[in-house]
Structure formats: C-alpha cells, structure tokens
Amino acid sequence: AAFENAMTLDIAMGGSTNTVLHLLAAAQEAEIDFTMSDIDKLSRKVPQLCKVAPSTQKYHMEDVHRAGGVIGILGELDRAGLLNRDVKNVLGLTLPQTLEQYDVMLTQDDAVKNMFRAGPAGIRTTQAFSQDCRWDTLDDDRANGCIRSLEHAYSKDGGLAVLYGNFAENGCIVKTAGVDDSILKFTGPAKVYESQDDAVEAILGGKVVAGDVVVIRYEGPKGGPGMQEMLYPTSFLKSMGLGKACALITDGRFSGGTSGLSIGHVSPEAASGGSIGLIEDGDLIAIDIPNRGIQLQVSDAELAARREAQDARGDKAWTPKNRERQVSFALRAYASLATSADKGAVRDKSKLGG
Secondary structure (H helix, E strand, C coil): CHHHHHHHHHHHCCCCHHHHHCCCCCCHHCCCCHHHHHHHHCCCCCCEECCCCCCCCCCCHHHHHHHCCHHHHHHHHHHHHCCCCCCCCCCEHHHHHHHHHCCCCCCCCCHHHHHHHEECCCCCCCCCCCCCCCCCCCCCCCCCEEEECHHHHHEECCCCEEEEEEEEEEEEEEEEEHCCHHHCCCEEEEEEEEEEEHHHHHHHHCCCCCEEEEEEECCCCCCCCCCCCCCCHHHHHHHHHCCCCEEECCCCCCCCCCCCCCEEEECCCCHHHHHHHCCCCEEEEEECCCCEEEEECCCCCHHHHHHHHHHHHHHCCCCCCCCCCCCHHHHHHHHHHHHHHHHCCCCCCHHHHC
C-alpha cells in the first residue's frame, strides 16, 4: 500500500522517472510484490494534479510548497479516492490524521498555514527555517492554482507512463508531463549511439535533425555500467531547437530536470541481450503514448538474423563497439550482478549461488 501511494503521488505530480527505479529497487530488496505492471496500472487511472518546471515555466517548487506541498497533493488524491488510507507515516500518524493536521485545505492550525506560506528569500544557507520571508496568502485555488482537484486536473492521464513493445518487452518509462501534445504519437528513423558522449557530439554537430529518434544504448545498469543520467542529450536537443521535433530512447535513465519525448529504462537493456541492441540506423520506430506502445518497425525474421549476428561476436557480443571507457573495479563487480531497470537495477543475488 505504501509503495502504491508513493507511486501515485509521483504520477500525479509528473515527478521524476527515477522514482520508478528507486521504488522498484526498494521493493525488490524488501521482497515486496511491486512491479512495472503495478506502475502501469496506476499510470492509467491517476490524473495529473500538479505541474512544475521543467514541465511548465508557470510553477516551480516554491509554488508547490505555497499550495500545500506534497501533503496538499496527497489531500487531493485522497479526496479522489486514489490512496490507500490504512497506512502510517514515520510519525506514526495514519493518512487521515496526517491530512487533517497538515493539509492546508483541512487544517485549522495557523502554524501549519504559516509554514506553507514560506517563500524564497534568495539567501544562501544550509540552515532550515533561517529566514522569515512569507507569501501574503496560500495558493488554495484548486481550480486554477498550482495543485488541482480531480475535477480540475491538468489531464486525466498521469505524468508518467509505462510503454511496452518489441524492443521493450519488460517496459520503458516516459515522463508524459514533459511531452508536448503534438508528439504524443511519433514515428521517425533511428540514429543509434552506443554512449551518451557520442550522442552529444552528434546532436551538437548537427547530425541529428527534426524527425529523428535518437537511440542511446549500453548505458543501462550493466552496460554503463551504473546507469548514468542522460541529462546532456536532452538539454542539447532543446538548445538546438529540437525539443519538440525529436525523440530520445535509452536503456539509461534521466535527470528529474528532463522534459521532451525522452523514454528511458528500456528493459531488457542492450548489455543483457535486449532488442534495443539490435536497432540500426534508419530503422523506423513508432511511439504511441496514448496506447502505451513503442515498436521497432522491423520484421521478426530480420531481428532474429541480427540477434544471430550479435551472438556470433562471441566475448564481444552485447557490448558497445569502439567505446573506450574507464570502469572501476566496484562498477565492474556491480555490472556482473546487475539486473535491468524493470527490476530496479538491483543486484541479482541468485548469481552468487548458495
């Protein structure tokens, strides 16, 4: 229940795709049955109730706080009947008790309201509550404000979605909150790169043009190794005026500051024999967010032939070509046990035997 509530919150506010990774990892380690399938189901019923930069330039984190913060969003989700109420927080309070005390739409406590009126003072400090700058009023407008009620949701679909297809059999993640409506369905030719660095060089060098689908592989948990964030490629696509004209697909992950048609966590990853490792330059890729689909438009027979050729590389099979990268012993050890992103990129303890 707690995992579902956490994911529901992230979907409702169009939060980071990294939340998916972290929650799946925690569930795996705790041996709790919470999977990509559960996230997929939640993404289809939870609306987007909050929108914040970079998905919009109208609201920033200080605006979320002024509207009641995380508790404010939870309050609207609770009134929409979308939360498990039989849970407690670290203070030992049940969800209803927490909301009664801290939800700005319910509380009678002036101290709580004053806390949520805290505004940015522009003072560099590491000391909490060290300044007294306050907004004159709270943002309790649930029709047009930063946080919305169910009836006034930004969209009936949440801010995150799980897509499945013939090269993402175990799923991949897209932050729909940051995708322009004009590219919710997108088809284009692949431009394939086997490192973030090569992709950045191509983008800045003008080799990526409007309509392309940039594919960055071997950047997953095992292939990176370590699954570094793909912040630079998405930022540079925007700086080149391609933020609404291209798609980016990777078995790596993104920063919470990413927007655009950026699809990550493709599972299984290339280094684990995933079909993303079979994509070639020029292959057409069709993305259909409304129908939760992503498809490499290449025949099964051709993919089988490519897989056979990849396997024939022997010890070099399912590894990047012509990539030089220093990898520490710790990361090599992690890579030998790493699972793909759909399992939270945790270590597969079964490989240790015993």
